[in-house]
Amino acid sequence: xxxxxxxxSTTPSAPAVDLGxxxxxxxxxxxxxxxxxxxxxxxxxxxxxxxxxxxPTGSPEELRKRIESGPDNIWRYAPLLPVPADVAEKxxxxxxxxxxxxxxxxxxxxxxxxxxxxxxxxxxxxxxFKDRVVAIAVEAARAFGFTTLSCSSTxxxxxxxxxxxxxxxxxxxxxxxxxxxxxxxxxxxVYGGELVGIEGTYDDVNRFCSELIGDPLGEGWGFVNxxxxxxxxxxxxxxxxxxxxxxxWKLPDQIVIPIASGSQLTKIDKGFQELIRLGLxxxxxxxxxxxxxxGCSPVSAAFKAGHDVVRPQKPNTIAKSLAIGNPADxxxxxxxxxRTGGAVEDVTDEQVVDAIKLLxxxxxxxxxTAGGVTVGVTKKLVEAGVLxxxxxxxxxxxxxxxxxxDAVAPTSQAxxxxxxxxxxxxxxxxxxx
Ligand SMILES: *Cc1c(COP(=O)(O)O)cnc(C)c1O
Numbered sequence: 001x002x003x004x005x006x007x008x009s010t011t012p013s014a015p016a017v018d019l020g021x022x023x024x025x026x027x028x029x030x031x032x033x034x035x036x037x038x039x040x041x042x043x044x045x046x047x048x049x050x051x052x053x054x055x056p057t058g059s060p061e062e063l064r065k066r067i068e069s070g071p072d073n074i075w076r077y078a079p080l081l082p083v084p085a086d087v088a089e090k091x092x093x094x095x096x097x098x099x100x101x102x103x104x105x106x107x108x109x110x111x112x113x114x115x116x117x118x119x120x121x122x123x124x125x126x127x128x129f130k131d132r133v134v135a136i137a138v139e140a141a142r143a144f145g146f147t148t149l150s151c152s153s154t155x156x157x158x159x160x161x162x163x164x165x166x167x168x169x170x171x172x173x174x175x176x177x178x179x180x181x182x183x184x185x186x187x188x189x190v191y192g193g194e195l196v197g198i199e200g201t202y203d204d205v206n207r208f209c210s211e212l213i214g215d216p217l218g219e220g221w222g223f224v225n226x227x228x229x230x231x232x233x234x235x236x237x238x239x240x241x242x243x244x245x246x247x248x249w250k251l252p253d254q255i256v257i258p259i260a261s262g263s264q265l266t267k268i269d270k271g272f273q274e275l276i277r278l279g280l281x282x283x284x285x286x287x288x289x290x291x292x293x294x295g296c297s298p299v300s301a302a303f304k305a306g307h308d309v310v311r312p313q314k315p316n317t318i319a320k321s322l323a324i325g326n327p328a329d330x331x332x333x334x335x336x337x338x339r340t341g342g343a344v345e346d347v348t349d350e351q352v353v354d355a356i357k358l359l360x361x362x363x364x365x366x367x368x369t370a371g372g373v374t375v376g377v378t379k380k381l382v383e384a385g386v387l388x389x390x391x392x393x394x395x396x397x398x399x400x401x402x403x404x405x406d407a408v409a410p411t412s413q414a415x416x417x418x419x420x421x422x423x424x425x426x427x428x429x430x431x432x433x
């Protein structure tokens with residue numbers, strides 16, 4: 001096995017690395033393998049690296065039992081993740097095992113008869129799915145001896161990193177576009193780490209962080225979504241595991257996933273494939289659908305045009321958590337959507353707002369704009385006859401509406417403001433008939 005360091009990546013004097021079943025990093029393009037380390041690009045072909053495993057070899061029944069007797073968080077899947085076996089005993093924010101809500105009211109409204117579920121990841125510690133990926137990156141940071149945790153973020157990631165670093169006793173310094181929603185800024189700052197607003201888009205922030213990694217200024221820093229990206233990405237597999245376990249160890253027929261960089265979507269597919277390989281679920285076809293906002297829809301545009309490459313866009317949408325104009329995993333998303341018989345679709349900001357309110361009014365779930373994107377795209381795909389309404393369908397809500405209040409505030413206000421008297425209430429016309 002070659003031991004290599006990608007130019008610019010800083011390798012602190014490494015202790016023996018114990019990341020459980022993680023065996024190596026392997027290149028998604030050429031398959032070359034590298035020792036576990038803070039690497040993210042193949043030294044031969046510059047392809048993205050991902051974690052390769054020695055997965056458990058026992059019977060599926062044994063593994064299923066072991067998982068079911070584990071903690072009520074993502075660490076129940078520790079045998080399938082790049083984390084040490086004693087991970088549950090370390091200070092971490094322990095995300096996961098969020099609710100899978102059977103959304104019968106929404107299903108009726110959309111005309112879905114085969115069973116519609118909302119996987120509600122607003123229930124995580126910092127109220128977005130990002131806690132899953134950060135929890136894994138923290139273990140990698142510890143294993144590689146990093147003392148500062150960092151990231152480039154569209155908002156939710158910064159908060160998740162701040163919280164996880166605080167809990168793990170690491171320093172954090174995170175970078176965001178300067179013009180994010182107040183809810184995201186405050187949630188990123190409140191945990192006491194450093195928060196830096198960059199005058200530019202997320203893509204500018206990301207480019208800046210890549211430069212910082214190659215500079216002595218960033219020495220000893222673990223950027224969860226850059227030099228720790230292969231580990232970080234694995235956290236999204238837990239969404240696939242949980243959904244299948246919560247469905248009674250069954251794959252859904254269809255799933256609608258939001259796309260920012262595309263990492264989450266590709267890793268949910270990887271999670272499904274692993275469960276099939278391990279015999280934990282029956283092997284059957286499933287379709288993966290990607291969802292974007294029209295104002296930042298580079299993957300959807302490529303899908304519709306039949307292209308294999310994704311042309312970068314300059315984002316302009318209220319779905320800021322998904323506003324990545326140059327998505328790193330875009331081509332892999334296209335591949336997965338096409339291979340599974342799914343699609344990638346987008347909705348306007350107005351449809352995003354309508355869908356946030358639709359989900360809230362039918363199921364009592366207040367999703368952030370990214371949730372409006374997935375629900376809106378689900379509605380659009382059912383109406384277009386692309387999503388089959390007779391099949392079991394899972395829609396992700398990946399964040400909390402309290403962080404994106406501005407999106408719905410103009411159309412969600414008090415019905416009336418009155419004097420505290422029955423006469424005033426009667427005059428407002430709200431009394432029961
Ligand atoms: C980051 C994020 C996503 C998706 O991110 P990927 O980069 O595609 O993995 C989805 N929803 C929310 C709310 C997010 O913050």
